[in-house]
Amino acid sequence: MGHTRYTRRLLRAACLAAACLAVASCRLVVSHDASGTILSASGLYSCPGTTCSFEIDQRTSDTFTAEPAEGYRFVRWEGICARFPIPRCELTLAPLPPKWAPFAQDIEVSAEFEPLSATRTWYRDEDGDFYGSASESIVSVEQPAGFVALDTDCDDSDAETYPWARERKDGQDNNCNGLVDEGFRDALLYLDHDGDGFGDPAISVAAADASRDYVRNNFDCDDTLAAVNPAAIEVLDSLDNDCDGIIDEAVSIFFRDVDGDGFGVHDWRMEALEAPAGFVTRDTDCDDNNSAIYPGAEEQLDSVDNNCDGTVDEGFRLLNYYLDADGDGYGDRAQVIQAAEAPEGYVRNASDNCVDVANPDQRDSDRDGYGDACDALTDSDRDGIADSADNCPTVYNPSQADSDGDGIGDSCDSVDNNAGSGGSSGGSTAGTNLCTMTAEDQAMLDAVNAFRAEPQGCGNEGNFPAAAPLAWNCQLETAAYYHSMDMAENNYFSHIGLNGSNPGQRISSAGYNWSTYGENISAGTYRSTVQSAMDSWINSDGHCANLMNPNFRDLGAARYTKQGSTYVNYWTQVFAR
Secondary structure (H helix, E strand, C coil), rough: CCCCEEEEEEEECCCEECCCCCCCEEEEEEECCEEEEEEEEECCCCCCCEEEEEEEEECEEEEEEEEECCCCCEEEEEECCCCCCCCEEEEEEECCCCHHHHHHHCCEEEEEECCCCEEEEEEECCCCCCCCEEEEEECCCCCCCCCCCCCECCCCCCCCCCCCCCCCCCCCCCCCCCCCCCCCCCCCEEECCCCCCCCCCEEEEEEHCCCCCCCCCCCCCCCCCCCCCCCCCCCCCCCHHHHCCCCCCCCCEEEEEECCCCCCECCEEEECCCCCEEEECCEEECCCCCCCCCCCCCCCCCCCCCCCCCCCCCCCCCCEECCCCCCCCEEEEEEEEECCCCCCEECCCCCCCCCCCCCCCCCCCCCCCCCHHCCCCCCCCCCCCCCCCCCCCCCCCCCCCCCCCCCCCCCCCCCCCCHHHHCCEEEEEEECCCCCCCCHHHHHHHHHHHHHEEEEEEEHHCCCCCCCCEEEHHHHHHHHHHHHHHHHHHHHCCCCCCCCHHHHHHHHHCCCCCCCCCEEEEEEECCCCCCHHHHHHHHHHHHHHHHCCCCCCCCEEEEEEEECCCEEEEEEEEEEE
């Protein structure tokens, strides 16, 4: 048959069942179920709910009664009330002294109930002390007269002999614990040779024979040293000073901190109970000669791992800076370094047209890319002939043709002296814009100028302020168109043409006299619109920088589509001034 147990627990349990002067407290925990309850005679410890707890912070005496629910009967107490064979338990509780409170253990007060219909074994209680003899029993549902549920009596003919009875010095085991007259034997005392208040477990005598050098405890682990005993403080001396079985257990490892930043180095250490001067508990310094370098320090841009995380200068964005040797504010494209901040003598732009001579206005009369400050040959129309010898210095005319021999080249001669006064005059079309912008051209120009109208960040190329709008130029459009066509028809993708030409040569061939230029190219099956091409350039640092370059004035662009080629759509943008 099933049994139901109702339990009242006393936690932090080394409460004393006697008076004491302690102030440490205990906690009484009461739980209920349907089989029965436990009542407190004082009412102070009765629980109206299923679980209650009570602090015991002073000596308390009370009587607890195990009250079975209807249909149940009391069987036995367990825990601290186990010595009471009847449903009534009288207790006196007091909390532990403070010095022993850390050693408190859980104890429980429990009452076991079972249904009245349960079949159990009952034991003969001849002497009426509520403890029966295991030698005579009956199995039944109801309790027979003269029988009880407990079978732990060791002498059922003596009503004063039963478990938990008071032991008497009579040569009998009165409390049924297997011992005779325990507690009446002379106590042993132990030699305290070193006078520290703790005795040697190996040397003892009966109390009646002991001298003043003996004590009641035998807790000393070295009775030759007064500094070694359970109450001593552990020191670093290779001895078990406090007799806990462990030598120098409080020792720690400390690390040398030369620079005084609170972090030491792993390879220089020593053992001690407390940190010696100049030593710390942390060993993670990566440079113990620099107090500004330690774990958690703020990283600096100095090519040093300031915070000891194994990474140098993390968190700083590197940009391209160009050497400005002549100090005119313009950098040399060939002399570039990356840094988070501008080094002395470096600038962000790379457009100096005379890197060795200061020319802050960047004047380039012949627009050959070499500033006037260092250009030995001034050739305004860039036809390879110096202005001083050119018969038409403002119009590209490498042949220097002069049909009428008047010293003015045909390219810019509006009067034909061979024809006489009746000769007709003809105007040059050099430099005129003969193209008509398509809707796609206009969309490209609008997209570029809209992007330039706002400040932009171009990754490693840096941040750019808003730039002036560009003008559409047909010569630049021509250079762009023929390069796109060349890439599509010959199925390649590069700034260098199939014939080896570079962007500057293609711009010149189209008739545009430039002093600076830039070129963006893009290709892809899905790049059939202006916006798709623009997106590819905006998201690329170098292309983005071309779009935002303040030195450019004119723009030309073109798309060429070739089905069956690798990329189908080929775009070219050409910028110049």
